[in-house]
Amino acid sequence: MLQLFYSSVLMKIEEEVIRQVGEKRQIVLDQAKAIIIKAQLKQKETYNKKHSCTETYKIGAVVLKKDFLRKKRKGGKLDTKWLGPFIIVGSLGRGLYRLQKIDSNEIIPRVNVVHMKPYNVRIAAI
Numbered sequence: 001m002l003q004l005f006y007s008s009v010l011m012k013i014e015e016e017v018i019r020q021v022g023e024k025r026q027i028v029l030d031q032a033k034a035i036i037i038k039a040q041l042k043q044k045e046t047y048n049k050k051h052s053c054t055e056t057y058k059i060g061a062v063v064l065k066k067d068f069l070r071k072k073r074k075g076g077k078l079d080t081k082w083l084g085p086f087i088i089v090g091s092l093g094r095g096l097y098r099l100q101k102i103d104s105n106e107i108i109p110r111v112n113v114v115h116m117k118p119y120n121v122r123i124a125a126i
Helices: 002-051 068-072
Strands: 062-066 082-093 096-101 107-112 116-118
Touching (some): 082 107
Antiparallel strands (some): 096 107
C-alpha cells in the first residue's frame, strides 16, 4: 500500500516536471521567434538601403561611368575608376540610361544608375 502511494506521488511529480519543462520550452521558442523576426527586419532594412535606387538624372546631365575593365587587369592601383564624361541622352526606365560620349558620337546603350555618378567640373586654382 505504501509503495502504491509513493508511485502515485512520483507520477504526480513527474507530470508536474514535464508540464514545467513544456512551459519553459514554449517560452524559449517564443523568445527565439521574436529575436528571429527582429533580425530579419534589420536585414531587410539593410538590404533595401543598399539596393534602393533613389538617384535619378535628367536628360542632358553630365555623368561618369564606372570602369569595370579595371577589375580584370592586374595592377592598375592608381588608374582612374571612372570613365567619361558622358551626356545622358535617354532614360529607359527602372534606373537605366543611354549615354553618349562628349567628345564623340559613341553611344552606350544601357547603363544602370548604380554605376554612374555626377560629373563635377574642377576649376584649377590660380
